[in-house]
Amino acid sequence: VTAAACADARLARPAPPRAFASALAGKRFTGVMRKGKWLRLDVEGGGHVFSHLGMTGDWVRVPAGAPEPRFERARIDVLRRGRTSSVRYVDARRFGRLIATGATDDDIPEWTELGPDPLADGLEARHLSKAFAKSRRAVKEILMDQRVLAGVGNILATEAMWMARIDPRSPGASLALVDTRAIAKGVRRAIALELAERKKYGATALDSFFVYGRAGEPCPRCGTILSSVVLGGRTTVFCSTCQPRR
């Protein structure tokens, strides 16, 4: 591996620190794991590389020696079976993270504090009950809390609440066990549906959501015009008729 640009923190712009490159050069990646929106690569001899794509980040593979893609922030060239391939981290808005930890460091708090990943670890209503109990926060904000569930963001949370037929503003503590079960099922279904869509149409920007991004359009279930509110700084679309408040 050879690597250029970027040590840790915010994909620092001006003069990229050398730490990233020196932590990786000549090493081998020995494993990879995903948890929620984070990716963790194991580096031979200890240490990790952590990657989070933020809103607009992406890893793209380009032929060796290809010109630098627009918005490239970091580059990793890998020698494999005698051939060099190049992966570039591109991120227009720079909300992503790319962190190389030293051999003596291990996991970073952003990784350690993540809750269970619904896809990899499964999701039981029991787990959500604990997070909902005693909380007055809006249930959708709790779902998006990465310490509660890893990987559920605005799209999945919005879709899951619509599937569960519950107003996303409902306080966590107001939910009955049946509600919690419906929400757990909604999260699982929203993930399964999105994965199926991606399998079918590839990783291009998706638009096949029931309610996300559809404020002002009729609810696909009952025809009511979909409403929009802001929860935890995120636009939240829901149906005021078939998602009653608890």
Added chain:
DNA sequence: CTCTATGTTTAATT
């Protein structure tokens, strides 16, 4: 020019 955007962190306020 104005508004919004698939996410998280941090400061300020209640």
Added chain:
DNA sequence: GAATTAAACATAGA
């Protein structure tokens, strides 16, 4: 101290 809210980050595209 806990919880909530606003602001910040940086840029494209409508």
